[in-house]
Amino acid sequence: MHEYSIASEIVSNVLDAVEKNSAKKVLSVRLEIGELALLNVEQVVHWVQALFKGTMAEGAEVKVKTIKAIVQCQSCGYKGRNIPDSRDIDQHYAAFICPKCGSPEVKIEKGRECMLRKIQAVR
Ligand SMILES: [Zn+2]
Numbered sequence: 001m002h003e004y005s006i007a008s009e010i011v012s013n014v015l016d017a018v019e020k021n022s023a024k025k026v027l028s029v030r031l032e033i034g035e036l037a038l039l040n041v042e043q044v045v046h047w048v049q050a051l052f053k054g055t056m057a058e059g060a061e062v063k064v065k066t067i068k069a070i071v072q073c074q075s076c077g078y079k080g081r082n083i084p085d086s087r088d089i090d091q092h093y094a095a096f097i098c099p100k101c102g103s104p105e106v107k108i109e110k111g112r113e114c115m116l117r118k119i120q121a122v123r
Helices: 002-020 039-054 086-091
Strands: 025-034 061-067 072-073 104-112 114-122
Touching: 002 025, 002 039, 002 072, 002 114, 039 061
Parallel strands: 025 061
Antiparallel strands: 025 114, 072 104
């Protein structure tokens, strides 16, 4: 149910924002989800739409942009893509090895986020 809790957080952020801006109806929202966020994107969208029901965001379009992961090596400074097999991602992040120097000291710079990027609403 990880997706559900993420979705309810997104939904409350959306509703907060529309309230602050005294909007009347939400037309669409845009989310950015990193490819390493370990989220089932379809499930997130499903729950967001389900939780929008009965609010002023009911029926709003939910767009998702996938953010590609970027890793940075702490040893040699290599920065780029080095994504392990998706099977390995769940296990642990030890699967990240720098392709340049082989160091396991690799930090994930980007790709684990899940955020609300944009809300389109009418007043
Ligand atoms: Zn390196």
